[in-house]
Amino acid sequence: MPELRGIGVSPGSAAGPVRRLAPPPALPPRPAVIRAADEKAAFRAAVASVATDLTRRADAARDEAAAEVLRAQVLMAEDETLVGAVLELVDAGAAAPHAVTDALAVHRAAFEAAGGYLAERAGDLDDLRDRIVAACLGLPMPGVPDPGHPFVLVARDLAPADTAGLDPATVLGLVTAEGGPTSHTAILARALGIPAVVRCAGILDLPDGTLVSLDGAAGAVETGISAGTAGGVNTAEVAARTRRAASTGPGRTADGHPVALLANIGSAKDLTGDVEGVGLFRTELLYLGRTAPPPRAEQVAAYRSVFAALPGRRVVVRTLDAGADKPLPFLRLAGEPNPALGIRGLRAARQAPDVLSTQLSAIAEAAEGTSADVWVMAPMVATPAEAADFAASCRSAGLRTAGVMIEVPAAALRAGAVLRGVDFLSVGTNDLSQYTFAADRTCGDLAELLDPWQPALISLIAACATAGAGAGKPVGVCGESAADPHFALVLAGLGIASLSMAPRSIPAVRQSLAAHTLDECRRMAEAALAADTAKAARAAARRA
Incomplete structure (x- = not known):
């Protein structure tokens, strides 16, 4: 087969x-003559109809992450720049469906040129185009x-x-x-x-x-x-x-070695009852679609809602991961020819330090009065000096436990030095793969290089785990590779202390760990490290 x-x-x-x-709706031939007022009215009605439909879907969505994505699409549909571009094209003689198609083609090209996160949002623009065009033409939604x-x-x-x-x-x-x-x-x-x-x-x-x-x-x-x-x-x-549904409790190997199983979340609504804690609290949702940072009080309330829901449990908060390929207007960052290698994550704080300092103080205030064990980490850290400076900022804000994400090979190679300035490391395997193999995450032709079973990536994770063991400080993995029940065994064998993933993935990983001893996990890790290809590493681990 x-x-x-x-x-x-x-x-x-x-x-x-x-x-x-x-399939998406087919565009009719471009008319030779239009009534601009009628086309503008049709376009505005279509936008209103699509925005209403997307809002309805958001309200009915089973998952809060899905709802947030749909509400972001509503903001795109109603964006003044886009609306203005369509109306200008109508004034120039284009019918509404063609004006929408042409205007969004320009936006799409800009997203693709930006690469990374924005390139992956190009499909959202295609969907908006198809829905608005269908509404303009009176056709069913694709x-x-x-x-x-x-x-x-x-x-x-x-x-x-x-x-x-x-x-x-x-x-x-x-x-x-x-x-x-x-x-x-x-x-x-x-x-x-x-x-x-x-x-x-x-x-x-x-x-x-x-x-x-x-x-x-x-x-x-x-x-x-x-x-x-x-x-x-x-x-x-x-x-x-x-x-998997019947398995509960903390993550442990068959012989009782603990491997904390934590959740990746965007807000308190993503939490499920059976989690040991949160290994990645993405704070970006608070900032998206805004022309100014969220007020401090709003941040405090959002963070506290998560902390209060997890008394006595760990919550690892990632500071704002934005800039370059995840632009936010209020950061006022210049355009870059290669944004994936530019000002993003912690680097954005160089040009907008108040955004980070306000966030850290809001996290500290939110933690007061709760018993959650609040940890804070910064994304896109490349050097030991950056790590130490971030930890100092955290402690100045009153936050006891500070760490960094390992997404850049330079940080992985110098993990021991990085750990001298921070309390923990969290390996983000998605970005670490991208930078290790010079393979854009959106490039399907390079999919095999983004396989977490690539031995080079496993070697970098192993280097971080070894550095953590030497320093007596925990190293976790919060990339989605942690959700692979088989790869989770390799990570445990390398010495990774915690695995963080989408909440629905936790039961399968818990069950997988419970079926293997730590020695078995170590043999799997050794076999994967000795392989030459991702396919061979996967097969070798299964045989070990």
């Missing part, structure tokens, strides 16, 4: 017939098919509005030709617990009805399978989910 490969972004297995996303039976959804990419409304009982799995590990498709699939593979070359060549199976951890899609094989895959997955 032919195997297609992509990037696994949401663990789990699924099998079923392929069904494609409904979207998810309803064949009357469970299926594997296949698309070039999936829009946030479509992903947020998926029913996991009907949509068994997702496979897209585009997207990336940090695309909305990936984020929302993980939040909904739907196995997903993105950047899968050849998936669009499969006709509707083709039976496939997919492995959302390995990024593999088997085509042309039998109905019996498909049924076996789904039966095994249901049984595995049942076993």
Whole structure:
């Protein structure tokens, strides 16, 4: 059976017939003459209709992360710059559907040129275009098919509005030709617990009805399978989910070695009951869509809502991760030719120090009166000096435990020196992969380089774990690689003390750890480190 490969972004297995996303609306020929007033009215009505629909979907979304994504799309649709560009094109003689298409093409090109995070948002603009054009033409909205039976959804990419409304009982799995590990498709699939593979070359060549199976951890899609094989895959997955749901408690290996299992969240609404704590509290949601930083009091309230929900448990707060490929207007940063290598994360504090100092003081105030064990870490740290300066800022704000993310190879190679100035490290494997292999996370042609089983990446993680053991300070992993139940064993074997992931991924990792001793995990880690390729590392670890 032919195997297609992509990037696994949401663990789990699924099998079923392929069904494609409904196509976008076709543009009619450009009219020779228009009535500008009528076209403007049609456009404004279309924007209002789409914004109302997206808001309704946000309110009905099962997951808060999905709701936030949809509300961000509403802001895009109503953006004054975009609206103004469309109205100017109408005045120049374009009908509303063509004006929308042309204006958003300019925005899309800018997003793609920026690369990184913004490039992955280009699909959101395509979805807005299709929805507004459909509304202008009086056509049905493009979207998810309803064949009357469970299926594997296949698309070039999936829009946030479509992903947020998926029913996991009907949509068994997702496979897209585009997207990336940090695309909305990936984020929302993980939040909904739907196995997903993105950047899968050849998936669009499969006709509707083709039976496939997919492995959302390995990024593999088997085509042309039998109905019996498909049924076996789904039966095994249901049984595995049942076993995982029954597992509770802290993460431990079979012989009792603790490996803390923590959650990646964006707000208190993402929390589930059975988590040991939070290993990555993304604070960006507070800042998105604003022309000024959120008021200090608003920040305090948002942080305190998380701290209060986790009495006595660890909460690791990541300071604002923005700039360059995640632009925020109030940072007032200049454009850059290669934003992935530019002013982002902690580096943005060089030009906007008040943003960081206000955030740190808000975190400290929010922690007062709660019993949460609050840790704070900075993103995009490259040198020991940067790490030490950040830790000093944290302590000046009254925060006891300060650490940094390891996303830059330079920091991993000097992990021992970095640890002299901070209390802990957290390895962000998504960005560390990107920078280690010079492989943009949005480039599907380089998907194999972004595989966390790459021995070079494992070596850098091992260097951090060894430095942590030498310093007597904890090292965790908060990249989504931690959600792979098999790779989690390798991480435990390397000496990683905590694994942080989407809350839905925790039960599978907990179960995997509980089935193996620490010595077995160490043998797996040694085997993976000795391999020459990601495929060989994965296979060697399974044999160890």
